[in-house]
Amino acid sequence: MNFGSSMTDIDAPPTLDDVAREARVSTATVSRCINEPKMVSAPTRERVQAAIKSLGYTPNFAARSMAAKRTFTIGAIIPTMENSIFARGLQAFQEELQRHGYTLLVSSSAYRSDAEEEQIRTLVARGADGLLLIGYDRDPAIYDYLARQRVPVLVAWTFDDNARAPSIGFDNRASMRALTEKVIKMGHRQIAMISGFSQQNDRARMRILGVRDAMAANGLDPASLDPIEVPYDVQAGAEAFFRIMEQGPRPSIVLCGNDVIAVGAMRGAQQMGLSVPEDVSITGFDDIEIARVVSPELTTVHVPHRQMGTLAAKELVGMIEDKRQGVSRLLDAKIMDRASVSSV
């Protein structure tokens, strides 16, 4: 019984108008049925819903956001998708967002601040209702721009109460300091470090400072620490490890800026025939899955990925819907004492 259908036109997605005509009501009523169902009487509502279903109608997003000046979209820019550093947190972020009716748009900047800036503008132009950014190191002009555009921004993976935007994160510096103090107490005094690039990356910078804090507090010379900075990938970690072990006095421990680098260092050690932790201890940071997959399992700092993601989503949604300043929140990062470090 398909012929004789009253389809208005050949093609093109159905619009509000089509639904209104089919249900014999005005477009306003259809719109209400979708957005404020309780403002419509039951009988008409049913008629409209039937029409919607029979036409296979889906609201046009662009039109909707233009009229409502809301997109129910939140943008997130992460430094990388290549490894899973941000994946778990982002997953939780997105799940919580969805619970509130928001959609997440993700893009990755490949740790390049110019790319990040461009992506911020793109997301804003797309009408993102709010933005999640990683770390607070970026051109102040960007914060100005965002403020002018009145786009709420939340920073994660770091914590700084005085920054231009509220943050949900942990204390990179204190965490790294705690880890370092622990290994110093275990007897390590020859300390080397492989860090991510610290420019435009407060997390990396703070972790270096944390190591120095611990050294200074324990009678070691913080200036003697000369971190090698490398990209966050396994290969780079391995190469940096070679360099460290081949030049000058060998350290008893190599602290790494994150787990990916640490895993690289472990591979490097293995390739050099060094065993971990007997010949050299190694630590990471983040506690991503890979940390428990290598052997020996990696001693590292556990970052509360999911909690951070969930709280960030809640806070950002709150900022958007209540039009209020966000409030920063400091989460705990705890040391995971595993097998890649031994006493000396």
Added chain:
Amino acid sequence: MNFGSSMTDIDAPPTLDDVAREARVSTATVSRCINEPKMVSAPTRERVQAAIKSLGYTPNFAARSMAAKRTFTIGAIIPTMENSIFARGLQAFQEELQRHGYTLLVSSSAYRSDAEEEQIRTLVARGADGLLLIGYDRDPAIYDYLARQRVPVLVAWTFDDNARAPSIGFDNRASMRALTEKVIKMGHRQIAMISGFSQQNDRARMRILGVRDAMAANGLDPASLDPIEVPYDVQAGAEAFFRIMEQGPRPSIVLCGNDVIAVGAMRGAQQMGLSVPEDVSITGFDDIEIARVVSPELTTVHVPHRQMGTLAAKELVGMIEDKRQGVSRLLDAKIMDRASVSSV
């Protein structure tokens, strides 16, 4: 010299109108400057560009896509972001897209087909110019919907010339068959398998069939293979490995549906005090970074992640811009012979 500025209004992002007024031209001219610069004379173009810069103008995305019926946005739905299975390919996809002026929207379905369906509708409603999907197993009604909406779709991570959508990928079945034949030639005849869930997942299903193909071709009974199906995560891989080793005759090799499971199996072996590959061989699939980080390094099937991503982007953009059917393309996946398999 900031006071006395001629800002029209207190606030609100500047619009085309504002720019036009500032540059003393019509809105049409401003629009052209942005979209078809060569249609505008040099002097006016400069005036307009100056106005754009001084006002900090960014085109409003919703308005633009509503008027142009194009969004320059492409949606991709991947099964998971939690591990890096799809990350490298997606990164390449996005880089190539960017080169063509498109923005990528990613969402993850958590391997749930209902979630995927909802996300497809969301992306379409948002006006995605095209879609990238992983694998071809899904409700035919979805393909109908997409066809009706005239949204170009490309499938990746698999290859099937007869499917409802063109695909850029590799042959999961043949690859797994090749791997299996290889280990059979090395003497393995007691074969076990840990697979991902094969329902609604053609990749997983084809990999199982590939194993059976090889068995049948080499005088082994394909029906004797009884794959355990588990979620794609390390823990699940380890548990499945326990089950396999504890019940019935021990296999000499455990073929895994992907690297994540394989790494789980390796952990399981380690926890049982079994050494790989001396006591049991293990293989993976995908060749993600983790495969070379575990020890022994994992024998696996290398998937051409980046190539697949790049080609998929090119093809999809072509489909969109030339309004043509896409053409499928079969890529090579090659066996990476590493240390987790030994002859028996």
Added chain:
DNA sequence: TTGTAGGCGTTATCAG
């Protein structure tokens, strides 16, 4: 080369 004006699909205000 540039300007005019209609329309894209919704939402929201204001009457009825």
Added chain:
DNA sequence: CTGATAACGCCTACAA
């Protein structure tokens, strides 16, 4: 509770 109708910001024939 429901219906007109004016925005929303931009693109694109069509005209000049």
